[in-house]
Amino acid sequence: MALLNRDKVSEKAEKTARELDTANFRITQLENQFRELQFTNKALWELLKISAELPDDALEEKLLAMKQVIEERANQTMTCDSCQRIVPADKPSCYYCGAALKHDK
Numbered sequence: 001m002a003l004l005n006r007d008k009v010s011e012k013a014e015k016t017a018r019e020l021d022t023a024n025f026r027i028t029q030l031e032n033q034f035r036e037l038q039f040t041n042k043a044l045w046e047l048l049k050i051s052a053e054l055p056d057d058a059l060e061e062k063l064l065a066m067k068q069v070i071e072e073r074a075n076q077t078m079t080c081d082s083c084q085r086i087v088p089a090d091k092p093s094c095y096y097c098g099a100a101l102k103h104d105k
C-alpha cells in the first residue's frame with residue numbers, strides 16, 4: 001500500500017516537472033516573440049518618423065493617450081449575471097464561471 005502511494009507521488013512529481021518544462025519553454029518562446037515585436041515596432045517607428053517627418057514627441061503623446069484609455073478600461077468592473085461576482089469589464093467572459101459578459105455598449 002505504501003509502495004503504491006510512493007509510485008503515485010513520484011508519478012505526480014514527474015508530471016509536474018514535465019508541465020514546468022513546458023511552461024518554461026513557452027515563456028522562452030514568448031520572450032523571443034516579445035523581443036522580435038520590440039525590434040519590429042522600433043523599425044516601424046523609425047520608418048514612419050523619417051517618411052512622415054514626425055518628431056519623437058508625436059509617438060510619446062500617442063502612447064500616453066493609448067495608455068490612459070487602457071487603464072480606464074482596466075479599472076472598470078461589472079457584476080457577472082451568472083455567478084454574481086465582480087469581474088473586470090474589459091473581458092469578454094467571466095474569470096470565475098466562464099459565462100459571456102453582457103456589455104451595455
Ligand SMILES: [Zn+2]
Pocket residue numbers: 080081082083084085094095096097098099
Ligand atoms: Zn461568472
